[in-house]
Amino acid sequence: MDLNQVTDYVLAAGLTDKLSIQKNNNHLKFSCPFAQWTHEGSDANPSFTVSVHDDGASTFRCFGCGQKGKFWQLFTTLSIYSGSDQLREMGQALMAEESRPSTLISRVVGGLGTPQYVREVYDMDPLWNWFDTNLPNATVCNPGGHYLIQRGFDSRTWRDFGCRWDERDNRVVFPVYTLAGKFVGASGRTLGEDDNKWKHYWGTRTELGFVSPVYYEGETKTYILVEGPFDAMRCWQHLTKLGLAGIVMPVAISGCSISREQIDQIELEQLLTWVMFDNDTAGNKGANQAHKLLERRVPCCEDLTEKLPPNKDPNELQLHEFRETISL
Numbered sequence: 001m002d003l004n005q006v007t008d009y010v011l012a013a014g015l016t017d018k019l020s021i022q023k024n025n026n027h028l029k030f031s032c033p034f035a036q037w038t039h040e041g042s043d044a045n046p047s048f049t050v051s052v053h054d055d056g057a058s059t060f061r062c063f064g065c066g067q068k069g070k071f072w073q074l075f076t077t078l079s080i081y082s083g084s085d086q087l088r089e090m091g092q093a094l095m096a097e098e099s100r101p102s103t104l105i106s107r108v109v110g111g112l113g114t115p116q117y118v119r120e121v122y123d124m125d126p127l128w129n130w131f132d133t134n135l136p137n138a139t140v141c142n143p144g145g146h147y148l149i150q151r152g153f154d155s156r157t158w159r160d161f162g163c164r165w166d167e168r169d170n171r172v173v174f175p176v177y178t179l180a181g182k183f184v185g186a187s188g189r190t191l192g193e194d195d196n197k198w199k200h201y202w203g204t205r206t207e208l209g210f211v212s213p214v215y216y217e218g219e220t221k222t223y224i225l226v227e228g229p230f231d232a233m234r235c236w237q238h239l240t241k242l243g244l245a246g247i248v249m250p251v252a253i254s255g256c257s258i259s260r261e262q263i264d265q266i267e268l269e270q271l272l273t274w275v276m277f278d279n280d281t282a283g284n285k286g287a288n289q290a291h292k293l294l295e296r297r298v299p300c301c302e303d304l305t306e307k308l309p310p311n312k313d314p315n316e317l318q319l320h321e322f323r324e325t326i327s328l
């Protein structure tokens, strides 16, 4: 973003008016928009700057009250003070704009075997930084780990999904990636059975991607499209036992309504695709819809949902039931 674009955003958000903004070189200067909360009196002698750096990144800083951060954070932080939805949305849109891939980090995790890291993460992605900083526990620790074991998932399974543990909110957290490997969100599952057991994290857009294994070997030939992370983990565990993990890849869409972005990504891969939603009314409807949208865009799409035992989710399948459903 250049200085003109930055200026447009500042003016569009009403942070100052055209007459009071000073532009020079790669900086804007105006009165601190946080002043009514963070300064004593107004900021009549402007101490607030927005800078555009050589690499295209923009930052803000107030020499009066010390507020500083990336340009998009100016809007999200200000929205917290002012309660403005419009500012929050602008900040989120800008954040998405800025989260273009840059430096690639490859990671190899130790422990069980030597898994191959195949999804890519980018260290300049603000969303990824937020996730990695706030949820540093790469291995799910108790009580989350205990909970997953109780539900029949082994530690290798949740490690393969890159699960994290959210200590503050007592949640098991699943990262959401596009099929091309861009981190777009995170979905958290509380340990109880309350109504709001699933929660998508602030600022993340889970409908742009999938919950799916991040560590695996081999080339994928088939996708199994499922509704939720637990469905994907159950399939993965069964596929591991059948020696098909990675060749067949479960991908969860976070709900039973597939998004246009998800369809577009699957189309790019041109693989055989099985739809396996929950065999209930909502699941059947969603599966039907997904099948209809996909069948003309991938070489072969099959809806296996009604082959599941009535009212069962993929997550509830025993190994033999899973085998029967995929006709092995």
Ligand SMILES: [Zn+2]
Binding pocket: 032, 033, 034, 035, 038, 039, 043, 048, 062, 063, 064, 065, 066, 067
């Ligand atoms: Zn200030």
